[in-house]
Amino acid sequence: MSAPLIWFVFPLGISIVFWFLQARTKLVFWLAVVICFLLGLVALLQPIGGLLKIGPASLEIKDTLLLFGRNFTLQNSDRFFLAFIYFGAIFWFLGSQNSAVPAKFIPLSLAILSLLTAALAVEPFLYSAVLIELAVIISLPLLLNRGEPIGQGVLRYFIYQSLAMPFILFAGWILSGTQANTSDIAQLNLAALLLGLGFAFLMAVFPFHVWMPELAGETHSYISGFLLGVLPPAYLLIMLKFLNGLVWLKDAAFLPTVLQTVGAVMIVTGGLWAAVQTDLKRVFGFAVIMQSGFSLLCISLHSQAGNELLYLSLIPHMLILGIFAYALTSLQRRGLSPDLEGLKGQVRNLPVLSVALLTSLFSIVGLPLFAGFSLNLELFEQLPANSPLLVWLLVGYAGLMFAGFRFLIVLIGNNRQKWSLYESTADLFFLVIGVVVLFAMGVFPSVLIGGVWKTFSALLTLT
């Protein structure tokens, strides 16, 4: 038994079985939740390379699987990724039950997650570009439904994600030729440039970011929420693994500056564009860009603290996006348009939903008492003092804050209706829990963010 067999081949096989069982939605849902829970739990508790004891039997979990002549290797350092991916999947699957997503959501999502796991595991790493492309192609039927027009956002998503593959493959080829000879600076710089371009396409770095708000704006909010909540962090962790494997690039003097600049540009452009949006779904897309910028800034710190902050932020960020996407889906299920016109005075009809939308938005901004506050504060403290970068970051976050207050004013506007509670019981259950957790993360960050991290890091022996 090998780790890639457990976390890549098995879920991929299961996703194919689920595809044929789509009609039995409840069965597929419960099986998917149980399987993802077990996969996450095993990732959290079982060291790779150790013995997995099931009663009297014991199985050795090897780290490498040989498939088509290539090695797929998952090490103990990848267990955070595995636990994050599969526990995250449970979170998204739970919400999907009340979000009117098509039956293909769970099978295709599971296939995407297993391919992302394969992309992390495959050696040499250049193959991961191909596996990511496969995951993107599989995600397309998820975004398209019969009777709905094919929007520009979906097409651009496909184009930009596909363009990443050639650049990463070429970078991988150059690196495979020059890995032994790190004195060939010109070739190494070319490889770094191609790799950077590839990841810029994948992660919607400015100016390749247009697809993200468009995709969020024109597709089912919960599905785009899942993709935008899972793909960028997965790409980041894959990128981090590449960086750790390429010592010359990891230690390159230009890398922190480049990552800082790119991260700051993502936050500034995301924030400023969000400020002028009238559609909350598009604001969601820009918020994802800002979160990716935040993560790049964490990596740019090139320190243990920066890496910890990146890992710390992944769980709250996914939670925020999940609640945001769920609230947007809930609005649309009621036939309400999530724009300035459609949201006017809705706090009187849908108070919990309105609070959930604003809480998730202000959590990304990082206002005090909201979930993102402690994370943003920690990042600002870690960045060089007196750096002009801080001013730019404040400009970006101010842009998103402006958007948040704009929607707040619209939501609390008087639509001359009486106060009522139109949310369904299931909506109330998910949204109230979500809002309470986001507030609790803001008020008690050391307990809920730091505590979860400490538990994770102790179990995964990350520190």
Added chain:
Amino acid sequence: MDNWFNIIPVLLILAASLAIFLFADWRRCLVALAVLYLGMFILLVQVWPLTLSAVKLITGWVAVVILAMNLPRTSINQDEGILSQHIFKVFALIMIWVLAFLISKSISSAFQISPEIAFSALAIFGCGLLQLGMKGQPFFVIVAILTVFAGFELLYASVESSVLINGLLALINLLIAFIGAYFTDLGEREDQP
């Protein structure tokens, strides 16, 4: 150019990429794509074994067939637009070819591949990128992505001979064609009352 025979596949590729870029008719566009794969095959067979080159050709043609399977049920766009539009497109493509020609020398020496392969690959890649920027209909976007990948694969095949990676690339081409057929099918259902 060391091998003057290569002028035939290069001209074939240039003509096909021009046709892909200019034709608004879906059938002609697919025929041009099939010709493009043939031109690629003639170049590839010089650096790869015949069997492996044939895989690329067959994969490309199968992708074309998958896309073509949905065409008879959908309306065919007639060539539309005015002469100045076509002239602009031709000039834009010629600019791309000039650019490809100018950088093909350095690419061919950097990657140690023949200049005609470097030029053809860059010309195809550039044509695909230009089409991605100028056409917004799902079918043409899919054809443009296939064109971009064709250009990339021609260049990549010259430097990487791994069977697995090329097999995966072939799989991706086929899946893109399936997605294209799915797009066309969805578009057709949208048009139905």
